[in-house]
Amino acid sequence: MAERHDALDQAIQAILDGAAEVSIPRELEALVAIAADLRDLPDPEFKRRLGGRMTATTIDVREVTPYLVVEDVDDLIDFAKNVFGAKETLRTKGGAGGTHCEIHIGDSKLMMGGGMKLTKGPNLATLHVFVPDVDAAYERAIAAGATSLYGVVDQEYGSREGSVKDRWGNHWYIATERGERYRPKNTQDVMPYFHPHGAPKMISFLENALGAEVLEKYEHEGAVVHAKVRVGGSIVELGEAHGEWQPVPMMFVVAVDSADEAFARAVSAGGKEMMPPTKQPYGRVGAVEDPFGNQWHFMSAQ
């Protein structure tokens, strides 16, 4: 007869393997019940990391939202609705007649503005979108007037992906993770994707200005091929510019506790002052441009 510790371990291994039925000697039943509960024991390292991010007191970024601006913004909003099932959660008209709109694609927020003659160029974005069915979303994008950057293919890193450019010039990397879940760990449904010249420098800016944390980083021959970075409650991605994947400067609204503090920190991290913090009808806002041409508009309630 097996020793108690051997018999218990056999039962534990069966539990960990997800066996439907586990045969248990009667005298070990109570212990196996405890082991079955321990199957979901949280990883202490995960608890520590999450707690650290939750309670960091020096960096107060809460959320980073891409802001796309085009003249015919109503059409762009319709594109997002038709292709990605976006839900409109806010639409307002400004004094000068411009539109401000907030939409959600899955769990992610995007802001869109325009609806009037723009005095300077549009603000475009490169966005990585996880959807349950990439083939269907890609087809809808093409049907809605987008052009293909590359057709839907299975990528070696686990995603099935296609990519399009909409008629305004925004790039949409559309993907479905192969396997049980449609998107992998450390992602949200929509993530801005940067292609900077000098990815490590961009990561440093995000860390110093926005308190970002690198979640995943893959390098090849010294270049950052792909990285996922958490900024407050949001995730952004980046990979070194190469070939046809070149920088598209983006604009962001960054929800913070204090626009003044965030502005000062971003400037000291190498950001260029665009607009010192001022009181606006919707809160206090200050903006900087990072060394890669991206605009960061820090917004707080006061």
Added chain:
Amino acid sequence: MDERARFAELYEQNFERVYAFVARRVRDRAEAEDVVSDVFYKALKGIGGYEERDGVPFVAWLYRIAANVLHDRARNAGRETPLDDCDLAVDDDVERRALLFRLVDTLPPAQRAVLVKRFAEQRSIADVARQLGRSEGAVKQLQLRAIEALRAQVRGSHG
């Protein structure tokens, strides 16, 4: 105490409960960690709003956020059978498992290390033995002692 410090305390008090609530309602550990992160980030964003309400325990508010996150994810994933309210009921089972998870921290270091590697990291006995520099038999013994100790403490906590 400022808002962040207070949140740190609430996080420490409630992490295991939220994890226990979420873990049995998702497919795997990676998804559980994603959902738990979402829940606490949403809680952090909304903590000001919570303070204005009277009489709702913080943990009940967290469970409500967790239920919403799970609903949204099921819907967004196009799952055919989204979770219903019944699935989201909080029962004694959640409290019991949360208590158990906290008790693991009180075990002697070697016992705790074995349980964390075996269950949280899902490592084989051979792997754990190699990492801890002990024989497989010794690791199984530590595993048995740890679970016996937990069993005794759980019984103790229920009178």
